[in-house]
Amino acid sequence: MAPSLERSTAAATTGEAPLVSVDGLVKHFPIHGGLLGRTKGTVQAVNDVSFDLARGETLSLVGESGCGKSTVGKCLLGLTPLTAGEIRLDGVRIDTLAGRALKPMRRRMSTVFQDPFSSLNPRMRVKEIVAEPIRAHGLARTAAAREARVGDLLERVGLSRAAMGRMPHQFSGGQRQRIGIARALASEPDVIVCDEAVSALDVSVQAQIINLMMDLQAELGLSLLFISHDLAVVEHMTHRVAVMYLGRIVEVAPRRAIFAGPKHPYTEALLSAVPMVEPEKRRERIVLSGDVPSPIAPPSGCVFRTRCPHAFDRCAAEVPPLRPVGAGHHAACHLNETA
Ligand SMILES: Nc1ncnc2c1ncn2[C@@H]1O[C@H](COP(=O)(O)OP(=O)(O)OP(=O)(O)O)[C@@H](O)[C@H]1O
Numbered sequence: 109m110a111p112s113l114e115r116s117t118a119a120a121t122t123g124e125a126p127l128v129s130v131d132g133l134v135k136h137f138p139i140h141g142g143l144l145g146r147t148k149g150t151v152q153a154v155n156d157v158s159f160d161l162a163r164g165e166t167l168s169l170v171g172e173s174g175c176g177k178s179t180v181g182k183c184l185l186g187l188t189p190l191t192a193g194e195i196r197l198d199g200v201r202i203d204t205l206a207g208r209a210l211k212p213m214r215r216r217m218s219t220v221f222q223d224p225f226s227s228l229n230p231r232m233r234v235k236e237i238v239a240e241p242i243r244a245h246g247l248a249r250t251a252a253a254r255e256a257r258v259g260d261l262l263e264r265v266g267l268s269r270a271a272m273g274r275m276p277h278q279f280s281g282g283q284r285q286r287i288g289i290a291r292a293l294a295s296e297p298d299v300i301v302c303d304e305a306v307s308a309l310d311v312s313v314q315a316q317i318i319n320l321m322m323d324l325q326a327e328l329g330l331s332l333l334f335i336s337h338d339l340a341v342v343e344h345m346t347h348r349v350a351v352m353y354l355g356r357i358v359e360v361a362p363r364r365a366i367f368a369g370p371k372h373p374y375t376e377a378l379l380s381a382v383p384m385v386e387p388e389k390r391r392e393r394i395v396l397s398g399d400v401p402s403p404i405a406p407p408s409g410c411v412f413r414t415r416c417p418h419a420f421d422r423c424a425a426e427v428p429p430l431r432p433v434g435a436g437h438h439a440a441c442h443l444n445e446t447a
Pocket residue numbers: 137151152153171172173174175176177178179180337403
């Protein structure tokens with residue numbers, strides 16, 4: 109059965125210490141060029157991003173392509189070093205760990221990738237793919253114990269034990285994503301980063317995979333960072349939503365608050381594009397002018413101001429901080445100060 113979103117949201121805001129906390133995360137990529145490979149510029153992929161993830165909570169990171177969502181996920185998983193900031197798991201700083209010290213932390217965080225066709229090694233049998241994390245983290249003493257565990261995991265994600273002996277190309281996209289989820293669960297993680305985990309699937313298959321993730325979360329008490337460019341995908345499965353634009357979180361709130369009363373003009377525009385079945389929920393479409401500016405030279409002040417229909421002088425001069433605008437609801441817009 110799917111977990112109660114309202115209850116879990118309450119749990120996430122009771123003041124219990126967060127499982128994951130990200131504080132002032134910055135990730136810049138230098139651009140090298142010329143014969144000498146000198147640094148010509150910097151891609152400001154993530155700028156001053158902070159958030160917490162509670163035990164058993166789903167936080168969705170949403171925004172258009174290129175806004176920095178995947179980079180946040182990679183920083184969390186220790187796949188790329190931070191330019192600045194701190195990441196803690198259960199209060200322990202993990203961004204400074206390396207080698208042996210990092211391994212137990214790596215076990216506690218795993219990932220499900222976007223593309224079920226390229227994320228599974230085509231030359232390995234399902235048994236080997238799912239057993240890899242079990243072997244890497246020494247979670248089974250014998251080959252027989254490992255195989256039994258792989259069988260249990262496959263059944264848990266809705267596949268039969270017979271899938272063990274087959275190759276990835278023998279499965280559909282949805283089945284491959286189930287194999288990817290079994291692999292993500294194999295290390296017995298506390299946190300799973302799902303990076304566009306359902307984007308490549310048909311809508312009906314998307315719903316099945318989302319339901320599976322919600323069931324697993326309820327059963328195992330997992331925390332999920334669910335990265336998606338599509339607000340409609342996360343609406344029925346997330347506890348909270350953080351909206352990113354050009355490397356920054358511009359709004360973060362419990363699911364209901366974001367969908368019922370967005371407080372940032374960018375969130376309003378994103379929501380206006382979400383198709384609604386109920387006529388009373390339909391919004392007038394807000395079409396933003398222009399393109400997302402380059403992260404090599406982001407605008408001064410508010411990064412959204414060049415496309416914002418409400419921009420005024422102050423927006424070019426000052427970066428708006430994330431201000432509280434409701435219970436657990438923060439938005440980075442100067443308009444909220446005067447409201
Ligand atoms: N290794 C890298 N070197 C240089 N620039 C990078 C690197 N990785 C990401 N970027 C840039 O950082 C910015 C953020 O990319 P990121 O992949 O995190 O965005 P995203 O929101 O996840 O988008 P998408 O869904 O398209 O992956 C983009 O401008 C991207 O081109």
